[in-house]
Amino acid sequence: MERIPESGTLKMFDMARRLERDGKKIYHFEVGQPDFPTPENVVNAGIEALKQGFTRYTPARGIPPLLDAIEGSYKSRGIDFDGSKNVIVTPGAKMALFQGFLGTIDTGDDVLLLAPAWPTYRVLIRMVNAKPVNVYTNGNYTLDEEYLKQKISRTVSALVINSPNNPTGGLLKKADLKLIYDLAEDHDFVVFSDEIYESIVYDGFKQNSMLEIDKTMERTLVINGLSKSHAMTGWRIGYAIGNEETIDNMARIQQNTTSCAASFTQYAGAEAITGDQNDLDLMVWEYQKRRDLITGLFNDIEGLECLNPQGAFYVFPNFTEYGLSSETLAELFLKKVGICASPGRVFGKKYDGFLRFSYATPLEDIKEGIAKLAEFLPTIR
Ligand SMILES: Cc1ncc(COP(=O)(O)O)c(C=O)c1O
Structure with missing residues (x-):
């Protein structure tokens, strides 16, 4: 069992759930699953x-x-x-x-x-x-x-x-x-x-x-x-x-x-x-709109770099400029602005200044959540 660490993403998710129970609005960027229903x-x-x-x-x-x-x-x-x-x-x-x-x-x-x-x-x-x-x-x-x-x-x-x-x-x-x-x-x-x-x-x-x-x-x-x-x-x-x-x-x-x-x-x-693949095409089309939005919003923030992904539904922006570990950043973002994202370190030690944001989350939440983050970030520089 010592070889099986606690999941970094689930840890954040549990923390977010506790905050939600206390009535705080949480923007979920940590979940790696589509937010669409299974096709009919x-x-x-x-x-x-x-x-x-x-x-x-x-x-x-x-x-x-x-x-x-x-x-x-x-x-x-x-x-x-x-x-x-x-x-x-x-x-x-x-x-x-x-x-x-x-x-x-x-x-x-x-x-x-x-x-x-x-x-x-x-x-x-x-x-x-x-x-x-x-x-x-x-x-x-x-x-x-x-x-x-x-x-x-x-x-x-x-x-x-x-x-x-x-x-x-x-x-x-x-x-x-x-x-x-x-x-x-x-x-x-x-x-x-x-x-x-x-x-x-x-x-x-x-x-x-x-x-x-x-x-x-x-x-x-x-x-x-x-x-x-x-x-x-x-x-x-x-x-x-x-x-x-x-x-x-x-x-x-x-x-x-x-x-x-x-x-x-x-x-x-x-x-x-x-069977019919129409729903799949619609989902990919929607993900692409969200990708364009989230990468655009991140790259508008000074000191932050976010590459444009060609697939999946994640972005992996680089917060190294802020000089904090990815776990500290993830906890700060969650507690201060209700943003739940996955610390980059769990994807490899080298990525301790990164966070993974899943955009399998509604467009409105992306707009609102990243705007709050943009307001908050200058306070930790
Ligand atoms: C890269 C990768 N492979 C596999 C899986 C797991 O897929 P499944 O739900 O089919 O077990 C995931 C889920 O997050 C994933 O990100």
Whole structure:
């Protein structure tokens, strides 16, 4: 248990809830989940599945209609695999990551993390008795080739990448993915590619899947899910795509732990992938409006730098000028102006002057909340 620290985001969330109970208005920028409802066609598919009696265990890897839907959605992007052999559906992407790490990484291995990195990776890596090692990127998740090469040692067995990235919203270029794949081949390590924000991209940017490079999936495990794309966090549908050996190992872990993802939510998941995507387009359009607003407001504040993200729903402004740790800043912002954001340090030690703001929050709250912050900041300079 000593390897599992308290979640930095949840700590802020609990503090915010206490303040809310005392009647204070809180602007929630800490939550990493869409504020939209699950699309109606998806909800109806879940209800219909329940009514039809799909309330029992399913095959450990998932129900064929969902595996086929996943296979089909990648085929339409020119990526071919066999849904019945190369995919496992899990209760959320977190579980896919955990099973993937457990089935692949040995005790004592080093696992590289392109940082800033979502803190759950570090916790899960520690839970399998391995050691997370940060490989810092520049700006909006831009790869530093030489630095990455320096970090590769003989004890490295895996590298975790996440594009679009949580917390910066940055995307890795296809050339960077190729470079990572070549290094993985030369140094014999596995790449975990968390692509859960793949469909939330802006300004015509395109997310490239690691599977476009590693077509045989020899050394790639892609992690994906419907939590973010289809506003389905509570339905718990994630999945992994990889070679047969890795997926077989994960299926054995799943058989003996969770058995399967929930039956009726898998039917809803198949509808989410194959059904009407109009709601998804509307959500991305709305996120883009919010991104434009929040980056604009932050960059109008003197002494603050906020890069424009190409995807996901986070910005990661730099408050280093104010000379305070990210935890102190987060607590101050919450107590003084009711702004709840996540301290940057949890994404990597180097980011102690940063905070992550999720803009999965209404436009009005962004306008009002950041205006209050802009008024407050000069008082701590
Ligand atoms: C990068 C990343 N991967 C995975 C997840 C987890 O997704 P799920 O809800 O499917 O477990 C999150 C959620 O915050 C995330 O930010």
